Amino acid sequence: MRILKWLLLLMVAVLLWGLIYWNLAAFGRWFTYSLLNLRQDGHLSSAVEFFVFETPKVLMLLVLIVFGIGIIRSFFTPEKTRKILSGKSETVGNILASLLGVVTPFCSCSAVPLFVGFVTAGVPIGVTFSFLISAPMINEIALVMLFGMFGWKVAGLYMGVGLLIAIVAGWILGRLHMEKHIEPWVFQAKMGEAVQEDAMNWEDRIRYGLNAVRDIVSKVWIYVILGIAVGAGIHGYVPQDFMASFMGKRAWWSVPAAVLLGVPIYSNAAGIIPVVKALLEKGAALGTVLAFMMAVIGLSLPEAIILRNILKPKLIFTFFGIVAAGIIIIGYLFNIVL
Amino acid sequence: MKKIQILGTGCPKCKKLAENAEIAAKEIGIEYELEKITKINDIMKFGVMITPTLAVDGKVKIAGKVPSVEQLKEILK
Numbered sequence: 001m002r003i004l005k006w007l008l009l010l011m012v013a014v015l016l017w018g019l020i021y022w023n024l025a026a027f028g029r030w031f032t033y034s035l036l037n038l039r040q041d042g043h044l045s046s047a048v049e050f051f052v053f054e055t056p057k058v059l060m061l062l063v064l065i066v067f068g069i070g071i072i073r074s075f076f077t078p079e080k081t082r083k084i085l086s087g088k089s090e091t092v093g094n095i096l097a098s099l100l101g102v103v104t105p106f107c108s109c110s111a112v113p114l115f116v117g118f119v120t121a122g123v124p125i126g127v128t129f130s131f132l133i134s135a136p137m138i139n140e141i142a143l144v145m146l147f148g149m150f151g152w153k154v155a156g157l158y159m160g161v162g163l164l165i166a167i168v169a170g171w172i173l174g175r176l177h178m179e180k181h182i183e184p185w186v187f188q189a190k191m192g193e194a195v196q197e198d199a200m201n202w203e204d205r206i207r208y209g210l211n212a213v214r215d216i217v218s219k220v221w222i223y224v225i226l227g228i229a230v231g232a233g234i235h236g237y238v239p240q241d242f243m244a245s246f247m248g249k250r251a252w253w254s255v256p257a258a259v260l261l262g263v264p265i266y267s268n269a270a271g272i273i274p275v276v277k278a279l280l281e282k283g284a285a286l287g288t289v290l291a292f293m294m295a296v297i298g299l300s301l302p303e304a305i306i307l308r309n310i311l312k313p314k315l316i317f318t319f320f321g322i323v324a325a326g327i328i329i330i331g332y333l334f335n336i337v338l
Numbered sequence: 339m340k341k342i343q344i345l346g347t348g349c350p351k352c353k354k355l356a357e358n359a360e361i362a363a364k365e366i367g368i369e370y371e372l373e374k375i376t377k378i379n380d381i382m383k384f385g386v387m388i389t390p391t392l393a394v395d396g397k398v399k400i401a402g403k404v405p406s407v408e409q410l411k412e413i414l415k
Binding site (some may be wrong): 118 | 382
């Protein structure tokens, strides 16, 4: 019976959520033009409207998505993923690892034990890299926010392209046979017998989802607000087509520049997407913007520093180099095709 | 005497887990010893790949998340 109570509560929550969500645009207009009484079509008013509308919208999307993904993730654990991947041949392994990277709970702080765990279980190195590339890059938050702000085509493109990069880059890294550039202790590490997790019931899964919401939202809300504030500034003050000159299709150097710029910037998906939206509005090309986003989310300096514990510099550079090259190629492709 | 072991390389979540575990242990009034296991090699021996992880007397109880003080009380009883 307790599950019924939970379901009922959930339904009420979702209903309320929808009711508020569909009225946000009206609220943004009312707040900007009636309450603050700002002039229509002004710089300030369009920046304010963007901010007042997007902030609650993005935060609400975030809560809903993180909860849903939390439920999905409660079915997966790194231990299960490791079991699935061990003993798979390379090409199939690369594909599976990239897909599992999307749904397995992962935080870059666990990248090292995960790497060691995979390698000691006999998962090929290239396959392990496929997982390590796809897990942070195809981030569920990025995916759903892209869906919410640009529709399913852009979200689908992002996911497809991210998977492709993870599969191919992992496969190439496997071909390079760089085992000697991994710290030797990794291969000697003894992994204890994996623990049997207790089976979860639905109440546990709902709790797991709610915990995920609390954890993630408390961590990213500040990035979201900052991201939207920057986005609002661009939206209101940057002239139309301003970005076209240096982030447009014709500026050939813009894709590599976007990737180079993106690596040291460390933000999370929730914060970067409002900026992306504003850039696109002002004439930036989709390929360039996607490349920027993938570099920001998928390649981060903190991750490189963590990985230094197990990988020698040459392998880290190769890893980042291949992924960056993949992102650049994809960026160009999009700019040419679209 | 229970041995509460916190597995983690020192991320903020690991500290939070250690704090919560101490509070829980004190509230139920058990005798305990808190041990922080920070070396990757030692963490791996427990068979876990995500941190932070809580083990009691060498047995993994919870991996990859920070449970509430209430949940920890249940585990430590």
